[in-house]
Amino acid sequence: MPPPRLRAAFATPDAFLAAFDGEIARGGLLVRGAEVAAAQAMGECLVSVEVAGSPAVEVAGRLAAVVPGLGIAVMFEGPPARLAALAGSLRAPPPTAAPEPPPAQADGPEPAEGPHLALSERIKALSVQQKMQLALSGGREERLALIRDPTKVAHVFVLKNPRIGLDEVQYAAKSPNLAPDALKLIAEHKEWSVNVAVCTALVRNPKTPTPLALKLLDRVPLAELRAIAKGGARDQIVHAARRRLAG
16 A cells, blocks of 8 residues: 655745744654544655645655644654755845854853753754654653743644643743644643633733634633733734723
8 A cells, every 4th residue: 555645735935944944854744734544653654745836845754643633743764855955945045144242241150950951951852753752741841841842843742741731731822932733722622722821821822823812812801801902912912802891
């Protein structure tokens, strides 16, 4: 049986470059909206990458996990050469910039971060697949560190960790670094989406898709709604909060 084919379409070069830097360069990609019948974990697959209507580039990968409602996570053995070449061709030459001045000398030694620094460095050295596995099985400190990690493909898997607490979900909902797919997962979760603290955090988060934030605005407490109406969120959310208070 031939390996399944997945289609990853990007509307703009910038969208592809963001996915390349944040996911593909780290060894993985969440193919949004993809579906595979009877997917076999770590089975071979082909991914057809299309950028803004340009000819597709097809690369081989392995199926890592099915993320219901979002798509399929695919793993690569390093960034595929054809996708790296595509990314290189899409990048504009960087503007010439003046050299930055050296940083000012601190008055004293910087405080060591101790185990937190060690944990962040350890996670930084992991592959995308290892981060995804750690997200599903790691402890509280590892989950919080992964929420701060720039490998956004791991954020959804942190939320799928069976031991995650509501306070961690609220922390994630506040994070402007959180992947849009993870914000959507929180907003549509049957329990988290009715928690007023989580809803307020999502509404205030500038990275929450506007339609989701507007939908959750009715679940925000009156005191928070008044604060938002005074300018505590994006303009569209602020105007919507004012309309609700006026009504």
